[in-house]
Amino acid sequence: MSALTPAAWNGVGVVTVVLLFFLFGVYALIRGWIVFxxxxxxxxxxxxxxxxxxxxxxxxxxxxxxxxxxxxxxxxxxxxxxxxxxxxxxxxxxxxxxxx
Structure with a gap:
C-alpha cells in the first residue's frame, strides 16, 4: 500500500499531520533548506x-x-x-x- 493513497491516511489525525509538518520544518531548518x-x-x-x-x-x-x-x-x-x-x-x- 502506498503512503500517498487515501486509505493509508485514513486513521491519521490532525495532530499527527501537524506534528509531521512541524518535524519536516525542523528538519528543513537543520538541513539549511529554510533560512530565516x-x-x-x-x-x-x-x-x-x-x-x-x-x-x-x-x-x-x-x-x-x-x-x-x-x-x-x-x-x-x-x-x-x-x-x-x-x-x-x-x-x-x-x-x-x-x-x-
Missing part, C-alpha cells in the same frame, strides 16, 4: 566581507609583487655591474703581472 531573514543577511554580509578582504589582499599582493620585481631587477643590474668590475680588475691585474 536575519541569518540570511548575516550569511550575505560574511560573504561580502570575505570578497572585500580577498580583493584588498589582491591589491596588497600586487604591490608586494611589484616591489619585489623592482628589487630583483636592481639586484640583477648591480650583480652584472659587480661582475663587470671584477673582470676589469682581473684584466688589469693580469696585464700588470704579465708586463712585469
Amino acid at each position: 531573514g536575519p541569518a540570511h543577511r548575516d550569511i550575505l554580509k560574511a560573504k561580502d566581507d570575505a570578497i572585500a578582504h580577498a580583493n584588498g589582499r589582491e591589491l596588497e599582493d600586487a604591490k608586494t609583487i611589484a616591489s619585489l620585481t623592482n628589487v630583483l631587477t636592481e639586484q640583477r643590474v648591480s650583480g652584472e655591474v659587480s661582475a663587470h668590475i671584477l673582470s676589469a680588475i682581473r684584466d688589469v691585474v693580469s696585464s700588470r703581472a704579465g708586463s712585469s
